[in-house]
Amino acid sequence: xxxxxxxxxxxxxxxxxxxxxxxxxxxxxxxxxxxxxxxxxxxxxxxxxxxxxxxxxxxxxxxxxxxxxxxxxxxxxxxxxxxxxxxxxxxxxxxxxxxxxxxxxxxxxxxxxxx
Numbered sequence: 001x002x003x004x005x006x007x008x009x010x011x012x013x014x015x016x017x018x019x020x021x022x023x024x025x026x027x028x029x030x031x032x033x034x035x036x037x038x039x040x041x042x043x044x045x046x047x048x049x050x051x052x053x054x055x056x057x058x059x060x061x062x063x064x065x066x067x068x069x070x071x072x073x074x075x076x077x078x079x080x081x082x083x084x085x086x087x088x089x090x091x092x093x094x095x096x097x098x099x100x101x102x103x104x105x106x107x108x109x110x111x112x113x114x115x
Contacts, residue, residue: 011019
């Protein structure tokens with residue numbers, strides 16, 4: 001019997017190029033997803049850090065000083081300005097929370113399915 005074309009073995013050039021292209025596309029999609037996830041994690045960490053730093057900071061080992069227990073005008077003004085700063089930070093946090101909640105509850109982004 002004479003040898004026919006069905007006895008040939010190996011990959012053709014077109015098959016090799018197709019395999020390389022498919023592997024490259026899969027690799028690029030994987031890299032893109034990984035890069036997007038890392039970027040969103042960094043943004044979320046920055047937002048969390050900012051919101052955590054907006055509130056009052058307390059020290060576990062803080063001892064009351066004698067200056068705050070006296071009724072001098074300077075100490076009361078200092079405490080009042082600190083209290084105003086804390087209240088404004090609290091108001092900003094509440095406003096940010098309300099904005100986030102309203103954006104989550106926004107129904108305009110959902111599509112309704114006809115029944």
